[in-house]
Amino acid sequence: MRFSISTAFQPVDHLPALARAADELGYHSMAVPDHVVDLEELETPYPYTADGGRRWGHDAAWPDPWVLVGALAAVTTRLRFFTSVYVPAIRNPFQVAKSVGTAAVLSGNRVGLGVGIGWCREEFELLGQDFSTRGKRTDEALALMAELWEPGWTEFEGEFYSAPRLVMEPTPTERIPVLVGGLSEVAFRRAARHDGWVGDIYTTDEAIAHAARLAEVRRQIGAEGDFSVVAALSDAFLPEHFARATAGGVTDCWTMPWAMYHGLDCTLEQKLDGLARFAADVLVPLGS
Secondary structure, three states: OEEEEEOOOOOHHHHHHHHHHHHHHOOOEEEEOOOOOOOOOOOOOOOOOOOOOOOOOOOOOOOOHHHHHHHHHOOOOOOEEEEOOEOHHHOOHHHHHHHHHHHHHHHOOOEEEEEOOOOOHHHHHHOOOOOOOHHHHHHHHHHHHHHHOOOOOEEEEOOOOEEEEEOOOOOOOOOOOEEEEOOOHHHHHHHHOOOEEEEEEEOHHHHHHHHHHHHHHHHHHOOOOOOEEEEEEOOOOOHHHHHHHHHOOOOEEEEOOOHHHHOOOOOHHHHHHHHHHHHHHHHHHHOO
16 A cells, blocks of 8 residues: 555645655655636535535635646655646646646656546636536547657647647656546546546545446456556554555555544644654555
């Protein structure tokens, strides 16, 4: 089991210290969420709560993921970073490819791109992007970006995007892993075609069930190679809990470990203490 620190809703000035501590303590990565804006009024329900309400207040910080990754990569040496999740379809894919590729180069290939198709219709409309075609455009954008991240000349012709003969530099020296979020069968099939799946908060049994379904979809399409299943586990606290999740196919757990010791609303010093205590209590016994 690998452990990732979620940066969601954290004060931006806490993040460099958290990244340095996670790097030193043996955590695998940091998970960076994404929204461009947080609109006051929404008709679109948030899909991950029972009542459709958002989990955060309007004072929550949403730093640009790739600016943040560049900054945190500069103060760490081994810690990886992935988005949980980024929405390419509200943006121009050429600009996305440029930002992600540059972050990969500057970090020494410590970047993964976690993507979702997006849930907030109003945010799409604000940024001038079509909400109804977001799934197809995400698939095409991922294909285009994979070409743009290769060295040398690129040409591309798709339904939504095209590129004349061009080059985009700098290019990563390793392939950027792509992980996909979402709970629909379409999302599972999209994830199975790539390098992994990024989930939300689940019980261990729920996460294991999702991992089993993803494994079945991958068998159906003949997918091979390493595949990540990333989730937060609401009922896992002890090493044996995480070991059971690992045996069930969950490869990565994203967490805010300070919550186990000090709650979610705590000081930076308490967060750093929680990181160290969780590393001693869980990472070391698991050999993570």
